[in-house]
Amino acid sequence: MAQENYNVIGVMSGTSLDGVDLAHLHFSVSDGKWTFEIVECETVAYPDDWVSRLQSAVDFDEKALQKLNADYTQLLADVIAGFISKHRIENLNAVCSHGHTILHQPHNGFTLQIGNLPEIATLTHQKVVCDFRVQDVRLGGQGAPLVPIGDRILFADFDYCLNLGGFSNVSFEDNGRRIAFDISAVNTVLNFYANQLGLPYDNQGKIARSGTSDADLLLALNVLDFYQKPFPKSLGFEYVKQTILPLMERHPLATEDKMRTFTEHIAYQIAQALPKKSGKLLVTGGGAYNDFLVQKIQSHLPQMQIVVPEKKILEFKEALIFGLLGVLKLRNETNVLASVTGAAHDHSSGVIFN
Template sequence: MSKENYNVIGVMSGTSLDGVDLAAICLKIENAKWSFEITDSETISYSDAWLSRLKNAVEFDNLELIKLNRDYTILLGSIIKDFIEKHGLKPDAVCSHGHTVLHQPQHGFTLQIGNLPELADLVAQKVVCDFRVQDVRFGGQGAPLVPIGDRLLFSGYDYCLNLGGFSNVSFERDLARIAFDISPVNTVLNFYANRLGLPYDDKGSIAASGKIHGEMLSALNALDFYRKPFPKSLGFEFVRESIFPLIEKFDTTVPDVLCTFIEHAAMQTALALPGQSGKMLVTGGGAYNDFLIGRIKHHLPKMEIVIPDSKILEYKEALIFGLLGVLKLRNEINVLSSVTGATRDHSSGVIYG
């Protein structure tokens, strides 16, 4: 499949559990340069029952994971099929990330559910999916995968920062793309907002009402992960095993926890960048957190921070997984060893249908 124009559907579910992001995308390549248009987009929220299953999946045994994978593939198939029918789409392919429930590249293992072959039958389309497994098999972290899209679609920025369940950044250095996870963000912020009966802290207003807990902040900043060289990536296991137990040692209020953790995430963002000036594209749900953005600006006063229109802000990852799928169909490199640590660049993913 080698042509100049592709109509695909990018599908992404992130660790912040906002729901399933779907984007209908037109991708064009002309004179070796890619361009895109997001024509239709939608986020389908999870039911309370599904939220509970996905939150607890890290504790599941093998049989429970197998059942979860089957059930989630059926759910995802239904969501994608409804999206196609609603918008009258005729895609060349559906390019789906699935949902990460386990990510342990240090043990040679990563699991994204919803990537079973049955997905192609359920949506009656060609499906490209399961983009991370091959990279882990090649000795990589299986993450981040978005940087190839940052290079091909957003080259006008010095840095591309995503503030999702975890934050990650990508940039060019010495003619190589560098990228890595920085810290947890919404996985922690949403967890503590949930304790107040809220799905999230709208615009960071609760965090803004709190105070920084100095001892907690110092302990968070002292975690070993932040001293590790890249490539490096994070999974929910890190939050469960390192972040939550550390925070729970301190007797403080939810607003103070949120305020302190935002300060921690902002500080780690600034520390992660090799240069403190330039132009930085910021996307992901965390870009709506005004308090978080304000603290990042405080720690990076010389950086021009650009928050794009809502379609790019909310659907950038779905867009880029659409691109990854097209690159796989073209048998072109879609994963960079410079960011994952794999033994070589490669064209990752499986094609069904």
């Protein structure tokens, strides 16, 4: 009989580069129904030199990427080991780690998440389940998003699950199929402009709120080809660097006005992406703290009940779900849905290092 209770750590590093999210998790399954508890959780911020290195890595050559991967695996192992020691966590079934996305080019059959080298198991002295995206890309999928199966299993009470991180993505049920896709860039762009003002991010969206939306820039953003593509579809930082930022920079606007316009753009695209404009919408990720953005989403979706959950779920939902993906891999059960990624079939993705 398959094990019914699991004691794991979920580890996630997002494109917004705010740090490594770690969550100590308890999962239980009974008669096919899963429950969870988030015990301890924290975000360990990246040192400034690592933020700069990770931001630049999209332009690294192969040798530099290999060095980065080795160094990051050591860094991530130190962070994980520190979390285990600090909270005196014992008897883990596994550490379930996403790693950090550097390159994501599914159209070229390629995706790279660093920090998933076999050495991570040796360095942490734990069984590690990781590298969840590569197999899906090999099967013709986007390798993203991977969170939707967790939405289906753990958050079925909601009509929509929306994540506002470096990018926005949504998942929902449609005639018995889970549908999910990336919608637009979010904090990858907003943080870029906040950084220009000497700030790590726009606290509660106050800077964007103070700006004025520019109709020409808003139109130019809204007619980008990506929004016309059918799902499954996903975005990477390359798209921000090659398409979004050059477009924004062609408009000579104050930084506050660019941030206001882009916030309007995010909210509009989210509303466009949801086929049904009413129901319950769960909003998580760092962008859920952006009050101005959430208000703008609500203004575009007046019939929608928007739910921002308690802090542990809001901030650590992705770490929670990657913990679940790891557990499903340990059970050799499906943890990636072809309806979401476009892969040839559902599959149990990831590698296990002992």
